[in-house]
């Protein structure tokens with residue numbers, strides 16, 4: 008508990024689902040919690056719940072795709088609690104599902120802007136503040152099992168989650184000298200309202216009426232899978248456990264290990280074939296630069 012006690016966590020998309028589960032768990036560790044979320048109604052409920060549990064909490068209505076709103080959130084967080092120590096880039100949407108032809112440019116933009124640019128803007132706003140005070144801290148990015156293995160018919164979502172895993176690996180090394188520990192959470196299915204992400208689609212990303220019907224059909228199909236997912240409360244507790252252990256990759260579904268192993272095996276097999284290629288013999292003994 009001591010390492011988190013009295014410190015401040017900013018959690019995007021913290022009003023419900025996985026973000027709120029992390030907020031609850033970090034609040035129970037004695038942290039001050041700042042929730043940023045696009046949904047004012049859910050946000051108010053989340054603030055009330057944490058307040059009733061004696062967690063010091065601030066709710067800020069914001070859209071992670073807007074850098075100025077990140078700046079405003081950081082200002083309010085600092086005014087209320089002083090230094091920020093932890094950023095949880097959690098806000099995300101489960102859009103962009105379908106075939107190559109079905110995922111429209113609007114869908115791509117929406118998913119890329121929320122799931123990828125939202126993480127970038129959050130990190131660019133908050134990490135410099137953690138660096139400045141010099142007390143160290145944590146950067147926790149919420150990716151997905153889709154960041155480990157490409158999911159069929161989910162090209163846009165997969166692209167963002169692979170990117171979040173990659174950025175986390177990159178920042179892990181970069182931020183080590185600043186005593187900022189980076190973790191990336193990669194859950195499979197969790198019982199949240201991710202299948203109803205359309206509720207959070209901002210006006211600028213609206214798409215055609217027939218696509219809306221398609222979204223509703225996908226949401227309905229996803230419901231049963233989500234209903235069988237992991238109970239959301241476990242996820243926050245698991246994040247506390249893994250962050251304490253200094254994990255870079257945080258997994259919540261050990262049963263998916265074999266799926267990731269199959270991918271690594273396929274990659275390793277492809278390397279073996281490249282090593283056997285007479286075209287590449289001269290590269291085999293060259294030094295590796297830039298990757299450590």
Ligand SMILES: NC(=O)c1ccc[n+]([C@@H]2O[C@H](COP(=O)([O-])OP(=O)(O)OC[C@H]3O[C@@H](n4cnc5c(N)ncnc54)[C@H](O)[C@@H]3O)[C@@H](O)[C@H]2O)c1
Pocket residue numbers: 019020021022023024025026043044045046049069070071072097098099100101121149150151152193194195196197198199200201202203204207236
């Ligand atoms: N539920 C799962 O099965 C699952 C699995 C793997 C990864 N994830 C990831 O977990 C994260 C949280 O998703 P969840 O499952 O809790 O979904 P959720 O829909 O229950 O919660 C998402 C939260 O983010 C907020 N939000 C959405 N767009 C926003 C925006 N532009 N700006 C600010 N807030 C915004 C929503 O209002 C909501 O409070 C996402 O990044 C998602 O991709 C979820």
